Amino acid sequence: MLVRLDGPGTLVEQIYAALRAAILDGSLRPGSRLPSTRALASESGVSRTTTQAAFDQLVSEGYLETRPGSGTYVAAELPDGSMAASRTAATSASDAATAMRLSAFGRTISERRLGVPNPDYPVRFNFRYGLPPVESFPYDVWRRLMNRQIQNISLRSLRYGPAEGAQSLREAIALYLARSRGVVCTAGQVVVTNGSQQAIDLTARLLVERGDLVVIEDPHYQGARNVFAAAGARMVPCPVDADGLDPDFLPPADAGVRVVYVTPSHQFPAGGVMPIARRLALLDWAARSGAVIFEDDYDSEYRYDGRPIPALQGLDGGGRVVYAGTFSKVMFPSLRIGYVVLPPGMLGPFAAAKWLADRHSPTIEQETLAAFIGEGHFERHLRRSRAANASRREALLAALAGEFGDRIQISGSNAGIHVVVWFSDVSADLTASIVTAARAEGVGVNPVAPYYLSPPAVAGFLIGYASLSESEIREGIGRLARVIETISSTAPR
Ligand SMILES: Cc1ncc(COP(=O)(O)O)c(C=O)c1O
Known part of the structure; x- marks a missing residue:
């Protein structure tokens, strides 16, 4: 601590x-x-x-x-x-x-504490989820591009801009998504948001009435669940396995589901990658049910094994997918820039909702980012951090295997910047003491249970690895192993 x-x-x-x-x-x-x-x-x-x-x-x-x-x-x-x-x-x-x-929305978020961030404890070995490799970001390039933007600033850049975002950035994002993610769109379908969190929020406001059914993965990203809960949705959990959300467990097509929130390219947090057959089954179900699919593609830029599968959005003939991505994991989260690719029927309402919420995202940052992508710096940074993360991931998997052997199961290691580690011989009741004791040893980990609607029976942890060096990973996992050993050997049986 x-x-x-x-x-x-x-x-x-x-x-x-x-x-x-x-x-x-x-x-x-x-x-x-x-x-x-x-x-x-x-x-x-x-x-x-x-x-x-x-x-x-x-x-x-x-x-x-x-x-x-x-x-x-x-x-x-x-x-x-x-x-x-x-x-x-x-x-x-x-x-x-x-x-x-307060309004129903105000009461829901304050009584259920839906908008309260998890406390962030400074620890020396921080494996907590969501920390990208910010140390290796090319700040000198970013500074140069931002200076250039400011030196050449036009009056246009100082006035209010379009709600949809700077045209230069929308074009850069559309080209990047076509190149790397199999998304099929024009720049006109892209809206720049304040992170993908705002894309989820505005989508919920546009589509969900109080009492509507929203399918979420179980386990799932709490930031999405809280937004839909704040909108008054009734949540329908759908189980996931190693292949992500299982469409066989979706409600019947005539159940009246409004939205399915899904992370097909790297299920959050369990890590499954949805194969093509399931993607097509999900799209088919959406076409029959009239539900909209919210595809949260939050970190699939980091992919280590196997070929990337094209985004659901690119396979969708029926215009039922809202596709969201973010620069938080590949650049830095305080940038607060994400984007959404919309089906044609949602473009006007989404831009209007964005205008009402905050007019638009900051223009100078958007134009700097457009230049950063357009001049090749973004993909160069991505290649470098993918290679660095791949080495960190190797170090993490080796350290986990060395400390715990076959006591653990690891999921979600072939993409992203975190894994989930399950201890089949450690009871879920010990999770809180392990997290507290680990913190006291300078190690930060997230328990996985809060991401489930029905809590798991054994202890599981989310282990993020992108912000630590390989030696820090080894040292931190060694300390975690000693904590788990002490706590599980002294726990009453
Ligand atoms: C699965 C998932 N979706 C969306 C987000 C929101 O990210 P941001 O609003 O920073 O783009 C996060 C953040 O951690 C996430 O983990």
């Missing part, structure tokens, strides 16, 4: 305040073990005396307790008043929300 040390106060006060806040907001749970003062000192770059002083203060106030020979733990019972204070703050926030008489 890393503590940020750029705030006010002495180092001891900052470490004390960060740990106390984590205890009060529940991210450090009662009874959980803290990293040793030595480990925390080395992770945070301070002396051990400093971390020891902060621990001593928290022990003396009753937030922490030490168990000789075993370590320091968050107290099972916290000092009087401390939880009450944080609970009072939460209660008054929910009272205030009630007093505002």
Whole structure:
């Protein structure tokens, strides 16, 4: 666990305040073990005396307790008043929300906490999902192109632009998708969005009424499930296997499904790649049922084994597929640029919804990105990061095999920047303790259970590998193995 040390106060006060806040907001749970003062000192770059002083203060106030020979733990019972204070703050926030008489949408997202990001803990070996290889991005090229864009800026670029996005970028995206993903479209069908998340959101607003049926994969991307849930959809889970969503389990064609949300090129999070026969069966079902397919192609640029299968969109004769992609995984997520390829009937409404939501995505970034793609930098960066990720993936698979042998099953390793690792001999009940203990050892992993509607029986973790070096991957997996060993050997049977 890393503590940020750029705030006010002495180092001891900052470490004390960060740990106390984590205890009060529940991210450090009662009874959980803290990293040793030595480990925390080395992770945070301070002396051990400093971390020891902060621990001593928290022990003396009753937030922490030490168990000789075993370590320091968050107290099972916290000092009087401390939880009450944080609970009072939460209660008054929910009272205030009630007093505002929120809309059905507002109530749904606040009561079910649908728009709250997962906390991001700084850890030294961060295997958490969604971190692309940002270190190797060619910032010098990006800076040069952005400078050029600003130096040659025209008045046109400073005024509002079209809701659909900059024409130069729409053309660059259409050509790239035709070249690399088998998408069949004109630039006129492309709308630039603030990430693919906005593509999901605007699609839900345009297609889904409260109470409508939406099919989602089980397991699935929570960011999509939450958008459809916020729109009031009734969710119909469809199981996936090693070949992705299984169309045999779709509801009957006359059930009235409005949208099927699917990740056919690298099922999120389980990793299956949908073969052509299933793609055709899904399209056939969509044609019979009148449902729209939302194809989320979020990371298939990274493909390691086997030939890429063309996007569903390119196989769709009936105009029922909304195809979305993003630059978050192949460039960097704070860019907030994604895109959607629309069937002709949705183009006007989608552009209108985008205009209402935020007018359009920022023009200078869009034009810089168009140049970055048009001058070949994007695909060069992609080739380099694909090769680097392939080596990291090899290192990860070797480390997992070395530490765990045949105790584990790995899925989803032939594309993307994460895998799912299942421990068939570790009960799902131990997942939370493993995640907490791993964090204390400086290792960040996501449990896979939250991505399922019906939680799995055994422990599984999402392991992202694109932002770590090969040696960090080996060290991090070694630490994870020791944590799992300790926790599963001490768990009651
Ligand atoms: C499966 C999937 N779809 C969509 C997104 C949204 O990405 P963005 O809005 O950054 O383009 C993500 C982000 O992690 C994702 O994992």
